[in-house]
Amino acid sequence: MKNFSTLLFVLLFALVGVLFYLQVSSKKADEHRSAKLDAQAHKINVAYVDIDTLENNYEYFKLLQKKYEVKRDSIDKALNSDYNAIENERLRFVQKGNTITEVEAQNFENAYKLKMQTLENKKLQLSKELNDEQAKGMDDVLSKIEAYMNEYNKNSHYSFVFGVAKGNMMFLHKDTACNITNEVLKGLNADYLKSAKK
Numbered sequence: 001m002k003n004f005s006t007l008l009f010v011l012l013f014a015l016v017g018v019l020f021y022l023q024v025s026s027k028k029a030d031e032h033r034s035a036k037l038d039a040q041a042h043k044i045n046v047a048y049v050d051i052d053t054l055e056n057n058y059e060y061f062k063l064l065q066k067k068y069e070v071k072r073d074s075i076d077k078a079l080n081s082d083y084n085a086i087e088n089e090r091l092r093f094v095q096k097g098n099t100i101t102e103v104e105a106q107n108f109e110n111a112y113k114l115k116m117q118t119l120e121n122k123k124l125q126l127s128k129e130l131n132d133e134q135a136k137g138m139d140d141v142l143s144k145i146e147a148y149m150n151e152y153n154k155n156s157h158y159s160f161v162f163g164v165a166k167g168n169m170m171f172l173h174k175d176t177a178c179n180i181t182n183e184v185l186k187g188l189n190a191d192y193l194k195s196a197k198k
Contacts, residue, residue, distance in 0.1 A: 044159040045158045045159050045160075046161075047156070047158050047160070047161050048162040048163070048164050049163050049164070050165070050179065051168070054181065054184070058141075058185060059192050059193070060141065060144065060189075064134075068134050068137070072130060086112070086115050086116060090108075093108050144192070145184075148191055149161060152184060152187060
């Protein structure tokens with residue numbers, strides 16, 4: 001979750017840079033323009049989006065989180081089942097007691113270690129696959145947010161839209177009048193519901 005907040009924060013910061021660049025580059029350069037901008041002639045509109053609110057309320061993001069949680073639970077159950085099968089096999093072998101020869105014990109120990117190592121490798125592989133899938137999902141979420149913010153800003157004309165999150169504050173003060181989180185969230189969810197119905 002923290003990685004998502006950081007990624008989203010970086011993306012929104014980059015998006016702000018792009019929006020600022022587009023706004024500045026769209027104005028014709030005046031060769032005789034003074035080095036100082038007249039603050040009243042060039043008004044900069046600033047807004048922010050609360051990333052924590054997006055994480056908790058963006059329906060598409062919540063759907064992905066639920067999907068990954070179900071998949072993680074499924075992986076855990078499968079791994080636990082495999083582990084229990086190996087442990088039950090070990091317990092049955094130990095119950096043979098004094099009838100076990102040294103060669104049988106050595107063969108079993110080698111086989112047991114191999115099965116446990118195979119299980120550990122399987123765990124690492126499944127974990128990597130899930131992490132890769134989550135990273136792709138987060139890329140998709142960020143792409144949807146970026147696309148929506150580009151569309152949203154066509155009407156809003158913000159020079160900067162910052163992402164703020166608990167623990168990742170960029171402002172020492174924020175005027176709640178500049179908070180556009182609910183508008184952005186409403187639009188994101190509306191876009192998601194439209195695409196989900198297709």
